[in-house]
Amino acid sequence: MVTIGDAHDDLIHDAVLDYYGKRLATCSSDKTIKIFEVDGDKHTLVETLRGHDGPVWQVSWAHPKFGIILASASYDGKVLIWQEQNGQWSNIAEHAVHQSSVNSVSWAPHEFGAVLLCASSDGTVSVVDFKDDGTTSPIVFKAHEIGVNAASWAPVDTNKKDQQVRRFVTGGCDDLAKIWRFDAQANTYIQEAILEGHTDWVRDVAWSPSLLLRSYIATASQDHSVIVWTQKSDGSGAWEKQLLQAEKFPDVVWRASWSLSGNVLAISGGDNKITLWKENLKGAWESAGEVEQ
Amino acid sequence: MVKVHEIKSTSTFAWSSDKKPLLVTGTVAGAVDANFSSASTLEITDVLTKTTLFSTSIDAKLHALDWSAPFESYTRGLIAGAFENGIVHLWDAAELLSSQDLAKAIVSKSEHHTGPVRALQFNPLQPYVLATTGSRGEIFVWDTKKLSAPFRPGQAMSPMEDVTCVAWNNSVPHIFATAGSSGFASIWDLKAKREVLHLSYSGASGRANLATVAWHPTQSTKLVTASDNDGTPLILTWDLRNANAPEKIMEGHTKGVLSLDWCKQDPELLLSSGKDNCTSLWNPIAGTKLGEYPTTANWAFKTRFAPAAPDLFATASFDGTISVQTLQDTLEPVSTRVKSTNEDDFWSQISTTDTQQPQFAVKQAPRWLKNSVAVSFGFGGKLVIVKNNMDDKTAKIVLAKIPSSDEVRSATEKLSS
Numbered sequence: 001m002v003t004i005g006d007a008h009d010d011l012i013h014d015a016v017l018d019y020y021g022k023r024l025a026t027c028s029s030d031k032t033i034k035i036f037e038v039d040g041d042k043h044t045l046v047e048t049l050r051g052h053d054g055p056v057w058q059v060s061w062a063h064p065k066f067g068i069i070l071a072s073a074s075y076d077g078k079v080l081i082w083q084e085q086n087g088q089w090s091n092i093a094e095h096a097v098h099q100s101s102v103n104s105v106s107w108a109p110h111e112f113g114a115v116l117l118c119a120s121s122d123g124t125v126s127v128v129d130f131k132d133d134g135t136t137s138p139i140v141f142k143a144h145e146i147g148v149n150a151a152s153w154a155p156v157d158t159n160k161k162d163q164q165v166r167r168f169v170t171g172g173c174d175d176l177a178k179i180w181r182f183d184a185q186a187n188t189y190i191q192e193a194i195l196e197g198h199t200d201w202v203r204d205v206a207w208s209p210s211l212l213l214r215s216y217i218a219t220a221s222q223d224h225s226v227i228v229w230t231q232k233s234d235g236s237g238a239w240e241k242q243l244l245q246a247e248k249f250p251d252v253v254w255r256a257s258w259s260l261s262g263n264v265l266a267i268s269g270g271d272n273k274i275t276l277w278k279e280n281l282k283g284a285w286e287s288a289g290e291v292e293q
Numbered sequence: 294m295v296k297v298h299e300i301k302s303t304s305t306f307a308w309s310s311d312k313k314p315l316l317v318t319g320t321v322a323g324a325v326d327a328n329f330s331s332a333s334t335l336e337i338t339d340v341l342t343k344t345t346l347f348s349t350s351i352d353a354k355l356h357a358l359d360w361s362a363p364f365e366s367y368t369r370g371l372i373a374g375a376f377e378n379g380i381v382h383l384w385d386a387a388e389l390l391s392s393q394d395l396a397k398a399i400v401s402k403s404e405h406h407t408g409p410v411r412a413l414q415f416n417p418l419q420p421y422v423l424a425t426t427g428s429r430g431e432i433f434v435w436d437t438k439k440l441s442a443p444f445r446p447g448q449a450m451s452p453m454e455d456v457t458c459v460a461w462n463n464s465v466p467h468i469f470a471t472a473g474s475s476g477f478a479s480i481w482d483l484k485a486k487r488e489v490l491h492l493s494y495s496g497a498s499g500r501a502n503l504a505t506v507a508w509h510p511t512q513s514t515k516l517v518t519a520s521d522n523d524g525t526p527l528i529l530t531w532d533l534r535n536a537n538a539p540e541k542i543m544e545g546h547t548k549g550v551l552s553l554d555w556c557k558q559d560p561e562l563l564l565s566s567g568k569d570n571c572t573s574l575w576n577p578i579a580g581t582k583l584g585e586y587p588t589t590a591n592w593a594f595k596t597r598f599a600p601a602a603p604d605l606f607a608t609a610s611f612d613g614t615i616s617v618q619t620l621q622d623t624l625e626p627v628s629t630r631v632k633s634t635n636e637d638d639f640w641s642q643i644s645t646t647d648t649q650q651p652q653f654a655v656k657q658a659p660r661w662l663k664n665s666v667a668v669s670f671g672f673g674g675k676l677v678i679v680k681n682n683m684d685d686k687t688a689k690i691v692l693a694k695i696p697s698s699d700e701v702r703s704a705t706e707k708l709s710s
Binding site: 001002003004005006007008010011012013014015016017018019020021024026028029031038043053054055057075076077078096098099100101103121122145146147173174175200203254255256257258259260264266267268269270272274276291 | 295313604621623658671676677680683686687689690692695
């Protein structure tokens with residue numbers, strides 16, 4: 001176990017490992033992003049990225065086939081794209097279409113290319129396609145009243161290689177989660193489903209990255225609850241909800257994250273506890289322990 | 294600022310406590326429109342969809358409105374109106390919205406004040422309790438369940454004239470503050486049945502006239518006051534444990550301050566507006582100005598956060614608009630000019646001004662966006678955890694390893710041992 005203290009001068013909002021688990025990117029209210037190299041129990045700060053004009057909420061690593069690339073989302077309304085080449089980090093692109101804080105950023109499954117999904121307090125979601133010729137064509141659309149807090153891509157279904165459709169889930173200040181699907185003809189995203197169940201802001205959404213038998217989406221909320229949504233396999237496409245635990249969490253649930261194999265869900269709440277969850281053979285969710293430090 | 298909606302009316306207003314907030318507006322006393330119309334209207338607007346949900350004419354103008362949180366049979370809360378003819382009206386908001394009939398929705402009509410009613414507020418902890426203030430130092434506290442008998446809060450120790458502001462403490466239900474033309478801000482204790490403290494301030498530029506007051510969202514002894522005196526347009530924060538001098542003095546308004554609102558969700562955000570036509574955002578804990586919103590063409594007499602959606606706020610101005618804006622706008626500013634629709638209209642001509650685009654760099658994010666923890670899985674069962682200490686603003690990152698999903702339970706047991 002590695003503990004990094006005093007990494008930033010203010011609150012830290014996100015910390016994410018790269019594809020190989022070797023590099024750690026962190027971001028903070030101190031407006032900076034830091035890159036650490038992690039090796040066993042050692043960690044080394046290698047770079048501090050400056051360029052944002054407000055707290056940086058989230059960072060996301062691109063798939064390594066695109067190079068060493070990181071995207072960062074900030075309260076300043078911008079998403080910055082950073083690249084490392086020959087040990088040198090630089091800011092290579094800026095995505096500034098939002099009118100308010102950008103709360104979430106994530107790269108699409110690499111099969112879709114270098115495609116970035118951003119969620120903003122201005123109520124819109126933007127999807128930016130960084131094309132090979134260097135051009136971009138952002139699609140921006142209204143997703144949730146008052147604000148969008150989180151967004152997460154659906155995984156690529158490798159069984160249906162020829163008919164890949166881009167889908168993702170968003171969570172907002174209207175207490176809803178919504179599923180969106182790309183409509184190539186209209187060149188925009190259309191609402192496929194509304195996931196109704198929370199009674200306060202949806203703070204995080206996480207689509208399970210692996211396709212086990214079914215699709216899973218976890219939604220974490222200000223209402224102190226987590227709901228796991230599963231899509232019925234009867235072809236109706238309807239989503240069923242199940243509370244992760246019947247009793248409320250003691251505080252706001254801020255984040256949900258699936259393990260890469262998709263069978264463990266990590267939950268972090270305002271009570272500063274990290275809990276792990278697994279589905280049992282009966283299809284119910286049970287605690288798999290608490291991570292203490 | 295993204296302007297969400299603009300209501301064309303010289304009105305006072307109050308927000309509902311819904312997450313998709315509604316705004317009740319009522320023609321404000323002390324102003325006439327270009328037609329010298331004496332008409333007065335009461336309206337309810339859904340600001341997000343920009344639709345008027347209810348509108349009716351009423352027979353007098355208002356000094357203030359408030360909208361309580363829902364309680365008991367009032368599923369959408371009570372709306373209270375402070376009228377210039379001395380009447381306090383209470384309406385059932387759910388009934389207003391469903392029946393569209395003002396007469397049906399009336400809960401009470403009370404004539405206890407002997408002069409204009411200047412201000413009122415529902416108690417945030419006990420929404421059935423209402424305080425109203427008016428001229429000649431009249432202050433009443435009402436239990437809306439038995440409206441026949443409001444009571445006076447007790448003995449005043451400072452001179453009272455027009456009491457133009459009343460604010461309940463957010464953590465102690467029997468404490469409230471008033472302010473007005475006498476220059477003092479007064480603290481009342483309903484249990485002691487008297488005014489227990491009064492605040493006053495004189496600076497280098499003269500005596501402040503403390504005409505507005507707002508309480509800290511959680512700390513019972515802290516409050517903020519402002520002076521509506523053009524010579525001393527100051528905002529002052531106080532801790533009542535030492536009421537001799539203010540804690541912070543915030544300068545920035547160039548004329549008297551008319552309205553204050555301390556954000557319920559983030560004590561580091563305060564809105565103010567005033568006679569200099571400006572609406573500003575402050576950090577009252579640090580005592581710093583965070584930014585200024587587009588100016589109105591006349592006094593900005595009231596500004597309020599939407600209580601359950603504080604990304605939104607509304608400002609009412611004597612230029613005939615209530616504008617609903619977002620707290621933050623990150624797009625490049627563009628210069629605009631406030632213009633009347635009818636260029637020939639003399640009255641619009643004189644109220645036309647350049648709006649200065651905001652010098653706005655709100656780099657201080659609101660508290661409700663700041664996550665205290667984060668967790669993310671990485672390759673090989675690694676778990677990255679972020680834990681923040683929100684009080685001293687320090688953080689730590691922990692990398693834990695979970696060997697394989699089958700061993701999660703034993704791994705976490707090992708981690709916790």
